[in-house]
Amino acid sequence: MDMHHHTPFDPKNPDLASVKKLLDRRTFLTKTSMGIGAIALGSLLGKSLFGKGNMAAPMEEGVTSTVFPNYLPKAKRIVYLFQSGGPSQLDLFDYKPELTKYQAQDLPESIRQGQRLTGMSAEQSVFPVASSIFKFDQYGESRAWVSELMPHTAQVVDDLCFVKSMQTDAINHDPAITFLQSGNQIAGRPSIGAWLSYGLGSDNDNLPTFIVLISKNGRGQPLMARLWSNGFLPSRHQGVEFRSGKDPVLFLGNPEGYDGKDRGEMLDYLKKLNRLQHDTYSDPEINTRIAQYEMAYRMQTSVPEVTDMSDEPDWVYEMYGEESRDPGTFAANCLLARRLLEKDVKFVQLYHQDWDHHGNLPGGLRAQCKQTDRASAALIKDLKQRGLLEDTLVVWGGEFGRTVYSQGKLSPDNYGRDHHPRCFTMWMAGAGVKPGFTYGETDDFGYNVTKDAVHVHDFHATLLHLFGINHEQLTYKYQGRRFRLTDVHGHIVKDILT
Amino acid sequence: MMLLNIFTFTGKFHPLFVHLPIGFLLLAALLQWAGGLPAYAKIRVAVPVTLLAGAIAGLFSCITGYLLSLDGGYNTTTLNLHMWMGIGTTAIAFTAWLISIRKIPFAFFQSKKSLNLFLVLIVAGISLAGHWGGTLTHGEGYLSFSNTDNATAYRAPISDINGALVFRDIVQPILQHKCADCHNKNKMKGELSLQGFAQIMKGGKHGEVVMSGRPAESEMIKRVLLDPSDENFMPTDGKPPLTADETTLISWWIEHALQKEDLTVAVASPPENIMQIIRDYFGGGVQILAANHSPKTQLNTATQLSAPALQADAIQSLTNTGFVVKQIHYNPDLLDITLPAGTGDAKTQLALLQPVKENITWLNISGNEVSDEDLKAVGSFTNLQRLRLDNNPVSDKGLEHLKALVHLESINLCFTKIEPASLVMLETMPALKTVYIWGTALPQNHAYRRADSTLKIVAGESAAGK
Known part of the structure; x- marks a missing residue:
């Protein structure tokens, strides 16, 4: 399997083809059109919006607050x-x-x-x-x-x-x-x-x-x-x-004629395909999908x-x-x-x-x-x-x-x-x-x-x-x-x- | 009035437009100078059009900037410098354009040297205009290494709330956070600055904003208590309003503590309800720094534990070795760690926990063949509150190693080899509240329990073994 997608970008020996794939015109416009608006907005509102220095990094898209728990829990x-x-x-x-x-x-x-x-x-x-x-x-x-x-x-x-x-x-x-x-x-x-x-x-x-x-x-x-x-x-x-x-x-059981090993191999290949897809589109929902398949596989035993x-x-x-x-x-x-x-x-x-x-x-x-x-x-x-x-x-x-x-x-x-x-x-x-x-x-x-x-x-x-x-x-x-x-x-x- | 609104609205686009001439004009300079290199000789043809774009964008910036300034409230000196530098730079840019297309019929202006000179002027003009613009927006001292100005200057942390200064540590930070975006030394909306004791006392366009002893009549309080849809409500424009606690604190300050700038909390001696709010603000009062506090819920959620910060990869490396690790508190960093039953050799696994030994607050090592000897390691986890040892061959001898766990609140000893002697030792542990003894040799009734004991001993409901 060609693994060059997983190597990080090396400026001395640039693989421009892969960069281009990640950042073609359409993707660039989709991802940055909001960005420019946001920068302008930030400038308009002054630093109050972005000036809160100790805000933790968001966990994922859509998350707007800090890490949890906020304080020592009682319940687990x-x-x-x-x-x-x-x-x-x-x-x-x-x-x-x-x-x-x-x-x-x-x-x-x-x-x-x-x-x-x-x-x-x-x-x-x-x-x-x-x-x-x-x-x-x-x-x-x-x-x-x-x-x-x-x-x-x-x-x-x-x-x-x-x-x-x-x-x-x-x-x-x-x-x-x-x-x-x-x-x-x-x-x-x-x-x-x-x-x-x-x-x-x-x-x-x-x-x-x-x-x-x-x-x-x-x-x-x-x-x-x-x-x-x-x-x-x-x-x-x-x-x-x-x-x-x-x-x-x-839908957790194996189909008839399948044993656990077959299933594991099949999921490994599916994961590789999903990874390829992720490298092309960088869509986080693909990672969720990979994690779901892996969870389902573990659940077959648990x-x-x-x-x-x-x-x-x-x-x-x-x-x-x-x-x-x-x-x-x-x-x-x-x-x-x-x-x-x-x-x-x-x-x-x-x-x-x-x-x-x-x-x-x-x-x-x-x-x-x-x-x-x-x-x-x-x-x-x-x-x-x-x-x-x-x-x-x-x-x-x-x-x-x-x-x-x-x-x-x-x-x-x-x-x-x-x-x-x-x-x-x-x-x-x-x-x-x-x-x-x-x-x-x-x-x-x-x-x-x-x-x-x-x-x-x-x-x-x-x-x-x-x-x-x-x-x-x-x-x-x-x-x-x-x-x-x-x-x-x-x-x-x-x-x-x- | 409507017209003025449109003007002000258009003016608000100034911070957006203003970046266009900066980019264009710097690009023009770059094209001109990089064009000197043989490899880039051709790019100079783009200089005139870039200059023209920059000059036109500059013109728009000047117009929107002027409209924005009509809104008022800016430091006039800085504003004038910024405005004239902007207009000047725009004019120079137009001239540079004319030079670049050789439309000025003087010999000097036909030379490459003149264009270079004008480009240098442009770069300098942009830098200065930009700096003054930044000062208008962000306040004086924004561009400095210390990252503070007078109002929020660094002070050494104080460990006791009573030593905090009412104005500097409590009132000023609230005002700085919620009001000073518009009421600072450079952007004095309503001719009012709320940075510094003297400035607040001086008041604004409509006179005094605080009246000692009379918070209800003070403009500062009146304005924040108005209906949010009221034109005079503060903060304006949907900026985050003051919380009830913040208003209470400032009201109290105006009523009782306005007379002196350097009054400490101890001297002001606020009533308990105010004191509670102050404590909540500082979250236990360990670190009191003027710029560092945000509102917290009034529940006392602060932990008494202290622990060193976690290494960045600590959780990951433990997870890789079979532990389930959850962080249950940040700063101090506290962990809930489970070693799933039957994971591996308890001694080796417990040794892996040494780097985080002071961060472990909940630990579950049930069903892992943990021996008395292994509990030595557990005895060094000084911040343990909950410990699950059930289904392990540990006995009284092993429990001796846990004596030093002064924060331990509950211990699960179900299906272990402990005997009644353990309970004597456990009674002496200062924080211990609950012991689980189901499935041990201990009688499952409470006959052996000391009458004066506060220790809760939970036995099995079902006499049957497991």
């Missing part, structure tokens, strides 16, 4: 147990004993305050207050309230930090889940995992930085790949979905290794629940998440659907909790005993809360609840958040936040902070403006930090 990895559909805070964690007094009465306007409702319940003639039919009790040294539906979570409350005053701007699933995962209600922005991958890179070159696990047979509101999209960030930052079953990652759970002893399956033996269940995904976190995968994103209980909430919620409670708690315990909880952030929560009034008919043992953006409960645990702590309060109806509201942007700012990132500095320039996960908002919730 995160597992986000996303409960899609909007779990009812009123029946799980936000205990409102006063509600029994108002049972079946119309929700006072002084509480609703003209709050917009979804089209599903806005036409109701009455909004009957529905207290939870589930029993609550206090657990642990932190005396946190948990409903009887979450007996296992109740056992780990001293490791959890409840935020009861979460708020979002969206009232419907798609914008709300997109908002929580990407900081914007309209699709197209990078997800949290993509931002972290972009800012901090990978801790394990053999596995993706950002892995998505979805509970199988999910019903209810759909999940879309754009929730773990890289948006406008380089494509290597998007989440990689692991599926249950024979092929955890699609993925089967990490997803083969046959080396887990029986007591582990007992801990996560027997259904953890069934690949693709929430419990199995929690266990797989632990295995990925042990390998220093930075972001493991779980999704569990079907928390959208407009009607028949008691029955639906019971089933959902049965599928998730034990495994969520087991994950906390397991990470803790292995010493991983101190630098792993665990997040549990949905995209919004549910209304205090019943959607549809309220009977003594059945009711439904509509979407409620004004308050909902999430919990976090591990790296850098206070254990056994509850933050934020809602009114007696569980309808409005009365103390320490935490907006979705604030949650994002706090999350990035735990990774040592100043959310105002993690930006990417796209279409002429610098974008952030937190847009122009976000306050770090200092009171929940250790």
